[in-house]
Amino acid sequence: MRGIDYYELLGVPRDASTSEIRSAYRALAKAMHPDAGGTAGAFRLLREAYDTLADPERRAGYDRGDDYPGNDHRGSDYPSNDHPSNDHPSNDHPSNDHEPEYEPEDEPPPVRTRRPRQAAPHAPTLPVIEPETIPWWDEVRRERHVRLEPRDGPSRTVMLAVAGAAVFLVLATALLGAPAWLLILSVLVGGAATVECGRRYLAAQRIDREFTAEFGNRTVFGSPGTEEDEVAERLTADLLSRYLTRIPGVRICHGLAAEEGSVFADLHHAVLCGHRLVLIESKSWLPGHYDVDGTGTVLRNGHPFRGGSVHLPERLAAYRALLPDAEIRGALLIYPGRAGTITVGDGLGHTPERFVRELGGWLAAEPSTVDRGILATLLRQVVSPG
Structure with missing residues (x-):
């Protein structure tokens, strides 16, 4: 059975x-x-x-709940056709030709095969996280201007300061009654500094405009998996769009290659804000308590978990080599694959609530900064369309 x-x-x-x-x-x-x-x-x-x-x-x-060949429908305690029958009498009970032939009792009814319990269809959903429970929620303002870094030229403030210093130098030289040649020299030096500063400022502005023209105010790149077993990726994509896009400088990438030149989307998600980057792996596992250490070893309810593997430590090592100037952390987001609750210990494992509150707050430390260099590298790694 x-x-x-x-x-x-x-x-x-x-x-x-x-x-x-x-x-x-x-x-x-x-x-x-x-x-x-x-x-x-x-x-x-x-x-x-x-x-x-x-x-x-x-x-x-x-x-x-269908039956299969090889499943015995009768218990092992019941006789089968392979057992000796009463057609062959034993020495202890000699046959009597004048007695009626032995009629066996009706064969016992077959034992019902225990069918697997049909779990109620489970459609994982995101929990609702109230904004008042998110510590960083009110500290960021969606309307704040986004600052692109690194800058390739001086800021407007620096340019105006240089121009003002040049004017002051010329006026001071003239008011102090300096020789004509010194006045001319101050005009030339101040003018040259102002022109060079202005040239670099305009060049930086042009680069910013080109970057904005290419990407605009877009915050999400790539797309999560669409297969039936990739539902956890879609849940994470929804989670990131619902909560983390409140941070002005956040840029979200889905479906990235683990290594340069690869065409396989081995990294589920990456979230960048300023110089801080979070790499995410999404899983739909059985309910329970999970502990995930830095090597990717998973314990479920205190025992080794054999229902899935974790590749996040390898992805973290690869991206730290790829982006040495970025601060990188990892998160394994776990959703219940059937009705029940997921809890996690310290380490890589995260529930949606823990992720939004803790790693969202970590990213919000630079809420209005977009690092163009890191983002450009990430976008080269995105292999999923979107």
Whole structure:
């Protein structure tokens, strides 16, 4: 009889992708193989679970509760056709040709196969985070002017200061009755400084205009995954747009390559504000308490978690090498894959609430700054359309 839920055996949610099922099976197979100290029966059951869930047709039938070849519908305590029958009398009970032939009792009804419990359809949603519970919410103003950095020329204030200093130099020289040649020299020096400062200021303004013309006030680049098993990415995209775009300098990227030149979107999200960058990996896992350390080791309810892997530490190392001038932090955002609650300990693991309050506040330290150099590098890494 099938009395174990295959999803629970593998430690994956009911909407797990084939790759997640394969990863979970491989991890468990190493520990449950008879050569590693496991039992043959447990390993056969694990293999049956994998073969069933890895095959789309068999998985669909399993989810419907269909029966499969190899599932015995009778308990092992009931006789089968392979057992000796009364047609062959024993020595202890000789046959009597004059007695009526033995009529066996009706065969017991088959034992009902226990079908897996059908979990109610679960559509993950974002929690509502009240603004008054977000410490940085009122500290940023959406209407504040965005400042582009690094600047390639002097600011307007510096340019005006240089021009004023040049005028003061000429006037002071004239009022002090300096020789004509000194007055002429002061005019030439002051004029040259003002012209050079003005030239650099205009060049910087032109670069700013070109950057603005190319990107405008756009804050989101790329797009999250669209597959059924990428729902966590879409939830994070909604979370970032709903809350973090309140910060004027925030720029959000979805679907980035992990390395330069790659065409695979191995990094789910990146959020930049000023010189601070947050890299995000999104997961939809079973409810429970998760602890995730800096190496990517995951514990669920205090035990090693085999239902998914974490690549965020590798992405952090790659981007720190790619962007040495940026301050980079990582976050593993976890959503419940079925009805229930997710909690996290200290470390990389984050719930949506913790992420918005803590890392949102970290990004809001430079609320109005956009680092063009870092953003340009990030945009070269975006491989998903959007």
